[in-house]
Amino acid sequence: MMAEEKYTPQTWPADPEKQTLEGRNKFIGFWLFLGGETVLFASLFATYLALKNKGTHVTTNELFSLPLVFVMTMLLLTSSLTSVYAIYHMKNFHFKKMQFWFFITVLLGATFLALEIYEFYHYVHEFDFGFTSSAFSGAYYTLVGTHGAHVLFGLGWITALIIRNAKRGLSLYNAPKYYVASLYWHFIDVVWVFIFTVVYLLGKVG
Amino acid sequence: MENNSVHRTSVEYRRKKSAKEMRNQFLTFILMIFFTVISFVSVAYNDLFPSNFVAPFILLLAGIQVIFQLYYFMHASHKGHEMPMFFMYSGVFAAFLTILAFLTIVWW
Known part of the structure; x- marks a missing residue:
């Protein structure tokens, strides 16, 4: 199949992301990358757990506020669903609807990031809890900040796809690009599930 | 022409199939929201539950959510x-x- 060929909803293949060699390579290569990212985040989680509440003047219990984290969690979880919607429309060859749902995903992700920036600002100014304050604060900012950097990168990536392909329409050339970007976005949500559970909720329990 | 009609039925079949998948993904999403709310509630009211119950319980819920993400949202069940x-x-x-x-x- 030709990547640049023009398609109609009738001729658009099932699994458009895996129709070209480039698409199949992207698919397998991106999953390998996500396997590596799992190990990266595991090392940050391990460091955080080992240094949790070590050498600090504020503990997790005093620092974290559950309502803010709950709102952030809902935003990111919903953005995961909207990117599922986008891929659903990609499979049905509805380019405009796919672009729309990816745009909503970006909006939700940007709101999440804004709240995270507010959260960090709040910790630094209200609790004097900076990156170099303690072993604990360093581990905390490295873990949650690396996740935040992934959110920022994902926002830039999806925005670039939306703008670059706005006039191109959907093809077998750009379908794999959208598909792996949505995998990346889901992976960000997977990591956040562990962050809100291990860092914030367990920080309030024990 | 014949080829075209074959295509059309397969398109309808595929659309039905992906609409069905979409419904399952939405149900998965509802369950994930539900698990998240349970996790937050069990921590917010942790004086009601012993903490050596809450910790493994919310970790289990997180594990289930990740399985949902991987298999339904990231299509690993395909x-x-x-x-x-x-x-x-x-x-x-x-x-x-x-x-x-x-x-x-x-x-x-």
Whole structure:
């Protein structure tokens, strides 16, 4: 199949992301990358757990506020669903609807990031809890900040796809690009599930 | 022409199939929201539950949510995901060893 060929909803293949060699390579290569990212985040989680509440003047219990984290969690979880919607429309060859749902995903992700920036600002100014304050604060900012950097990168990536392909329409050339970007976005949500559970909720329990 | 009509039926069939998948994904989403709310509530009212129950309970809920994300949202339940899941489970294995080591045998 030709990547640049023009398609109609009738001729658009099932699994458009895996129709070209480039698409199949992207698919397998991106999953390998996500396997590596799992190990990266595991090392940050391990460091955080080992240094949790070590050498600090504020503990997790005093620092974290559950309502803010709950709102952030809902935003990111919903953005995961909207990117599922986008891929659903990609499979049905509805380019405009796919672009729309990816745009909503970006909006939700940007709101999440804004709240995270507010959260960090709040910790630094209200609790004097900076990156170099303690072993604990360093581990905390490295873990949650690396996740935040992934959110920022994902926002830039999806925005670039939306703008670059706005006039191109959907093809077998750009379908794999959208598909792996949505995998990346889901992976960000997977990591956040562990962050809100291990860092914030367990920080309030024990 | 014949080829075209074959295409059209397969398009309808595929659309029905992906609409059905979409409904399942939406149900998955509702369950994930539900698990998240349960996790937050069990921590917010943790004086009602013993803490050695709450911690493993919310970790279990997180594990279920991740399985949902991988298999339903990231389509790992579709065929052709054997290699991706081999990569992911290898990553999870390394993750498990790293966290276990940092929590048990590393001296701080």
